[in-house]
Amino acid sequence: MRQSRALEIWVGAFVAAGLAALLMLAMKVSNITSYAQGDGYRISAAFENIGGLTVRAPVRIAGVRIGRVSDIQYDSESFQAVVTMRIDSRYDFLPADTSASILTDGLLGENYIGLEPGGEEETLGDGDRIEITQSALVLEKLIGQFLFSRSQGDDQ
Amino acid sequence: MADGSSLVEIRGLRFAYSGRTIFDGIDIDIRRGGVTAIMGPSGTGKTTLLRLIGGQEQPASGSVRVDGMEVSRLSRRQLYELRKRMGMLFQSGALLTDLSVFDNVAFPLREHTRLPEEMIRDLVLIKLQAVGLRGARDLMPAALSGGMARRVALARAIALDPMVIMYDEPFSGQDPISMGVLVKLIREINDALGMTTIIVSHDVHETAAIADYLYLLSEGRVVEHGTPDELQRAGSRWTRQFLNGLPDGPVPFHYPAPEFGVELLEPGSSR
């Protein structure tokens, strides 16, 4: 076939534009950077109750996102939820006695893990576990406890 | 006629299309190297006959043998190999509208051969020269007249030097000049390239002028066959009516209907 040059150039430009658009969507619009820095380290924490926490929820320290939840498992021996987090490698200063709690972004926002650094010299490394955890606040339980303490107060 | 010199042998062919019988047991032999014409009134399935020879339709019963091979029993690959040795000229020319005249003629060469481009160019120019349209090679099919389109299609059909070439109504709707050109071309190409030619047509004079042998079809049967002279001399009344184009005869002018006078007088018969 006699293929005209102009036609081939047009198709080349079209394919390039399409790929450029995809690239722009990936780089500028989506969170590819959080995947690109996949060279972080993993730490885990066990919770009594994780509430509405999901995989890929952010992990924050002082409000700054330093990683994401990578895995959630149920440990049938300790009857606890074991949450694995991937922390970006540039945040490798977490003291060994850091505590983790499941918090909510605003009143109705998504759940995330908030880390509170402790005071030890030693720092957490890959595969370490955070010992001090606080479970998610479950609204029904809170209300239940509140009503219970009220009725106890009435009895006294 | 049924000696070894037949390229196409049709025996007891039956074919029906959506309930209507088109062929009801016909026998036809196409002699190698000759021009055989198959003629008959419109709607007798002459085009269908070509499609059966080319393997585009399957017979209900009977056999169609081309060069000794039973067409309906060929595998797809064998059928395509056979078709490479057949050329067919469609009534409309059927040129590929998005390709120029040159590319249309080059199409079968490019699809089936690995020839270098210079050689394809030479071959295409030879074929276009043969039909007298070498100068029109850069035109698009839309810019061609009907007669020119048919000549380009002819050049395309002979591009692979087939053993047989089939023409579907090559003369219909042509002005006298392009008709004359086509008549001359068909005969010349047949003789110069040693091909076998099958023409399907109802244009009596042109066809009879170049055919070596005629078959007349009517109502699903071969009515008569022979050389043009034989048919002119010894044909039946129907044959003479057809060959001479008489308005009335064994084929009546009127479509079957009740007596005209009776129908006119019948009260309230019209809807």
Add this chain to the structure above:
Amino acid sequence: MIALTLQRMGRWALERLERLGRSNLFLLHVVPGLPGLLARPGLVVQQTFAIGVLSLPIVVVAGLFVGMVLALQLYNTMVDFGAEQSLGPVVALSLVRELGPVVTALLFAGRAGSALAAEIGLMKATEQLSSMEMMAVDPLRRIVAPRLAGGIISLPLLSAIFSAVGISGGFLVATGLLGVDSNAYWSQMRANVDLFDDLANGVIKSVVFGVVVTWIAVFEGYDAAPTSEGVARATTRTVVNSSLAVLGLDFILTALMFGDDT
């Protein structure tokens, strides 16, 4: 009377079923021709031009306006909740997940699908396909397969361009007209649009739509009655059937992709 109605419905259903079967067989015959195209990339390039490049103008213009309107409309609602900083992610998610693939596929059905059906139908009506068969060239491989490939290549690219242009259009309106902070527009977007859950699923959708719309178009063209009326009907049917298929499939795919977790 009831029997007649039932009979009509039955006939209608059987006809539909038969068409579906035929179109599946058709695809089954075309797909083996696709690998052979690697030897002749020129054919695919030609079709990518006719299908993709020629659809580009309408896709770019539509994408730009859809993005701008989205930003404008959503802003008015979101500003009441003080959520205008989330304009970026909402515009981006709507485009990347839904509007990009779906609207592009609908435009594609109207622009390229109808043209494909008409072209192939016309080739059939003018005996071009038949003559190709007689030249021992399989039209399914020579005509249909390159067009199918061109469509499958083109639609995901068009859809990505649509989304990118739309998000940029939204950006123009949000920052230029509505005074949203441009950093917030992009960074909120990055925090909320997931590469796999959102972007990749959007791309998968557009690939599926590309296959389905092009398949319907080439099938309708190839199956058309060889008359001008048949070609016209094939064109209409292409647009109607592929639009319905796109909308239906979009629901199914969305349910499959985004239905479970979160």
